[in-house]
Every structure is written in structure tokens, then in C-alpha cells.
Amino acid sequence: MWEVILKAFQSTPFAAVSALVAILALIISFRAYSFSKKSFKRTRTSTLYSDIEARYMDLLKLSINEPDFVDPALTNNYPKNFKDRKLLLAYEQYAFAAWNIVETIIDRREDGELQRTWDPVIKEENRLHRAWLNAKENQHKFKKEFWDFMLSNNKFFPCLSSEEGKEECSCKRCNDLRTFVKSKGETRIERRQSEQRQLDAPK
Numbered sequence: 001m002w003e004v005i006l007k008a009f010q011s012t013p014f015a016a017v018s019a020l021v022a023i024l025a026l027i028i029s030f031r032a033y034s035f036s037k038k039s040f041k042r043t044r045t046s047t048l049y050s051d052i053e054a055r056y057m058d059l060l061k062l063s064i065n066e067p068d069f070v071d072p073a074l075t076n077n078y079p080k081n082f083k084d085r086k087l088l089l090a091y092e093q094y095a096f097a098a099w100n101i102v103e104t105i106i107d108r109r110e111d112g113e114l115q116r117t118w119d120p121v122i123k124e125e126n127r128l129h130r131a132w133l134n135a136k137e138n139q140h141k142f143k144k145e146f147w148d149f150m151l152s153n154n155k156f157f158p159c160l161s162s163e164e165g166k167e168e169c170s171c172k173r174c175n176d177l178r179t180f181v182k183s184k185g186e187t188r189i190e191r192r193q194s195e196q197r198q199l200d201a202p203k
Helices: 002-011 013-065 085-107 112-134 136-141 144-152 172-183 188-200
Strands: none
Touching: 013 085, 013 112, 085 112, 085 136, 085 144, 112 136, 136 172, 144 172
């Protein structure tokens, strides 16, 4: 290769120099693009993290004034334990805010760093407010992709009726939600099974 370049320099120096400059410019441009892409990703991750963190901190501040809202002994049967109408409405708004943040985390979860940081938060909010989430009247407040994620990750974020570590919960509410998700298209679990069948299929 170097012999070709040297011959090119000897035969047509100006053309060879121009070609070399063009190659160097291309290499520099590629490296600059790679750096810019990595820099953009880091900035985006930082922005997403800051946005979620600010919202979650606001939620935690609310719980300081209403500690009963983060007591699973109360929230797991909230209609019975929050008998005062104003208190019940306040808890329902709090739980909705908590799950709204969780939905945002799930929407942005493709970022590995965000996943490692915020999955424990999903687990904690699920522990505290899954009863509210499972209430049928709250189904319309979240999109299909959110329900699909929660159902297909029951092992990590279990339904209150589920056995610990079980892949799927077979309670009536989860079955109804599964039917709802299926009516909107293929579920995550079905996609996983389909992808696995393709991988296992003989070549």
C-alpha cells in the first residue's frame, strides 16, 4: 500500500497530496462525529437523569408531610385505610404521581445507566403503590407499553397476588390486563418467545 502511495507522489505529487489531505480530513471527520455522538449521549443521559431526579425529589418531599402514603401496611389496602375522603383523594393523586414518574423511567429505560440507577426505584414504588395501580379504574391512565412492561417483568416488580420470583402472575386482574395488552398487539413475552424460537430453529 505504501509503495502505491509513494509511486503516486512521484508521478503526480499534487494529486497525491490532495488525495492524502482528503483521506486525513475523512478520518478526522469520522473521529469528530464519533466524539460528538458519545458527547451527545452523555449529555442526554445526564439531562434525563436530572429531569427524573428532580421529579422524584419533589415526590419524596410530599411524603415527608404525608408519611402514611409510603407505608405499605396502609397503601396495600388504601380504600379501607384512608377513610377520610380528602385523604383518600390526596393519596390517589400521590400514587398517580409516583407511577407517572415510573412510566417516564420505563419510557427511557433503554439507556443502561438509567436502568441500573432507577430500577430500584421502580421496585420500591411497586412495593408501595401496586394496589392503586391494579385498581381497574386506573387502567386508562397508562399506555399499553407500560402495562406490557409491568406484566412481563413480574419477576422483578411483582403483583401483590404473585408468588415471589414468578415470571407471570395469574391473578384475575393480571389476566385481564394481559388480555388488554394482547388486544393492542404482540406482548413483550410473546416477542421474547418468538425471538427465542427463531434462535433455536435449525439453520
